[in-house]
Amino acid sequence: MQMLKQCEGTLLKVCFTFSxxxxxxxxxxxxxxxxxxxxxxxxxxxxxxxNTWVTRIALNVALQEKRxxxxxxxxxxxxxxxxxxxxxxxxxxxxQRLYRLIDQLEDDEDRxxxxxxxxxxxxxxxxxxxxxxxxxxxxxxxxxIKKDLMTLKEKEYEEVD
Numbered sequence: 510m511q512m513l514k515q516c517e518g519t520l521l522k523v524c525f526t527f528s529x530x531x532x533x534x535x536x537x538x539x540x541x542x543x544x545x546x547x548x549x550x551x552x553x554x555x556x557x558x559x560n561t562w563v564t565r566i567a568l569n570v571a572l573q574e575k576r577x578x579x580x581x582x583x584x585x586x587x588x589x590x591x592x593x594x595x596x597x598x599x600x601x602x603x604x605q606r607l608y609r610l611i612d613q614l615e616d617d618e619d620r621x622x623x624x625x626x627x628x629x630x631x632x633x634x635x636x637x638x639x640x641x642x643x644x645x646x647x648x649x650x651x652x653x654i655k656k657d658l659m660t661l662k663e664k665e666y667e668e669v670d
Contacts, residue, residue, distance in 0.1 A: 513543055516563040525608070526624050527571035542570045557637070564638055568621055610661045614654065622647065623654050
């Protein structure tokens with residue numbers, strides 16, 4: 510429980526990034542991650558920072574769940590008041606727009622990298638968590654992802670006009 514509390518911010522952000530943001534889906538993903546962490550806890554040897562270990566497991570579970578979701582039908586959300594579990598900043602319109610743009614990125618690794626970048630992680634940390642891609646590669650991908658997000662933003666504005 511202490512580990513979950515210590516890494517709660519990371520877990521909420523992973524769930525926010527990889528869930529459909531329906532309250533039930535968000536809660537289900539959080540529960541799935543928490544269960545996996547609990548089952549994996551005896552295997553944690555302290556070879557990396559606790560938050561790094563938790564983040565790796567959370568991302569693996571989130572990606573597995575996302576793959577499972579591809580085969581499930583889409584649901585229509587009637588009640589959009591399910592953000593109460595999220596961090597305060599996530600309910601701000603500018604963050605909602607940003608996450609909506611991030612949702613449009615096609616590569617799951619790009620979504621993960623930009624999530625870490627937004628979370629304030631250093632290039633070295635991102636490199637370690639992503640399985641050893643070089644810091645230079647991470648920096649280049651962040652640059653490319655930013656360009657992609659700007660293109661998506663411009664495209665969104667063009668559609669509104």
